[in-house]
Amino acid sequence: MTADTLSEMYSRLMDHFGPQSWWPGETPFEVMVGAILTQNTNWGNVEKAIHRTKDAGMLSLEKLVDLSPGLLAEYIKPAGYYNVKAARLLNLCHCIVGHGDGTVAGFLAQPLAELRTQLLGVKGVGQETADCILLYAAQLPVFVVDTYTYRVLSRHNLVGETSDYNEMQEIFMDNLNADVEVFNEYHALLVQVGKHYCRKKNPDCNSCPLNGL
Numbered sequence: 001m002t003a004d005t006l007s008e009m010y011s012r013l014m015d016h017f018g019p020q021s022w023w024p025g026e027t028p029f030e031v032m033v034g035a036i037l038t039q040n041t042n043w044g045n046v047e048k049a050i051h052r053t054k055d056a057g058m059l060s061l062e063k064l065v066d067l068s069p070g071l072l073a074e075y076i077k078p079a080g081y082y083n084v085k086a087a088r089l090l091n092l093c094h095c096i097v098g099h100g101d102g103t104v105a106g107f108l109a110q111p112l113a114e115l116r117t118q119l120l121g122v123k124g125v126g127q128e129t130a131d132c133i134l135l136y137a138a139q140l141p142v143f144v145v146d147t148y149t150y151r152v153l154s155r156h157n158l159v160g161e162t163s164d165y166n167e168m169q170e171i172f173m174d175n176l177n178a179d180v181e182v183f184n185e186y187h188a189l190l191v192q193v194g195k196h197y198c199r200k201k202n203p204d205c206n207s208c209p210l211n212g213l
């Protein structure tokens, strides 16, 4: 039943919005940096911060890991909360260097469970950020849950009001095949429906592709 509903939801969203091809980023490391920078801000600001860092020739693990928190904060300023995010980025860089063979590729090539535990051990990396890195940078089949996911699922009575991150993630991972491409698109499509129709206030159910589901 839930599996059918989730499949129907995916089909309708894909038909309506088309493929989203997330996550924007030229390299897995850029995706990881974006996953930290996007916390509490919109993507436009993240792009500015990434371009600034890239234009300065600093958007690589080797360059970033040696930067002082103050200088890194200057580069990423457009993303907001730049001191906090600079510290988080440096924490992540030190984690990458300290595991696997010390490279981004080696770090991301570790088994999923180990990698997730290591990411969650980084101060400032919560479940959503860790899972974005696992799905979009490491290309591992992990479903990313965010506030849009919660809103859509709860409004369709697929989760209760008190459901936590793990419960919502399990709904997708227990009922869908472990397919990186589908998980990638599904997360992106839920963000789209949340932004355009399933708004926090005044959801536009009449025009929404999920109406009647």
Ligand code: SF4
Binding pocket: 152, 155, 156, 193, 197, 198, 199, 203, 204, 205, 206, 208, 209, 210, 211, 212
């Ligand atoms: S806007 Fe309405 S129909 Fe669309 S996802 Fe939200 S609750 Fe469902």
